[in-house]
Amino acid sequence: MDSIRAAVYLSVFLSLLCVCRGQMSLDNRLTTQEEQFIKRDLAEALDELLDGDQDNRISVEKKASVIPRCDVGERCAMKHGPRIGRLCDCLRGTACNTFFLRCY
Secondary structure (H helix, E strand, O other), X not given: OHHHHHXXXXXXXXXXXXXXXXXXXXXXXXXXXXXXXXXXHHHHHHHHHHHOOHHHOOOOOOOOOOOOEEOOOOEOEEEEOOEEEEOOEEOOOOOEEOOOOEEO
């Protein structure tokens, strides 16, 4: 019973869709000249957007950050609440102690 009802609803919906699909109000249609003006305006706006403002581009490349070197016993990190921020990189053979925040 439910499948018959669903089939009837589906057929009514599809028939209304087919009938109403081709109808369009005459007021909403544009002339070919208006369509050409709109296309030209859109093309000009797109050209301005793509060609202009080359200075405002966002750089995608990553910049290599240069971290200065710390000597042994020098402060190498800073604590900001639960986070530890690196101030410099310890020399080879030493490491930054997270408790004292110095190179040892």
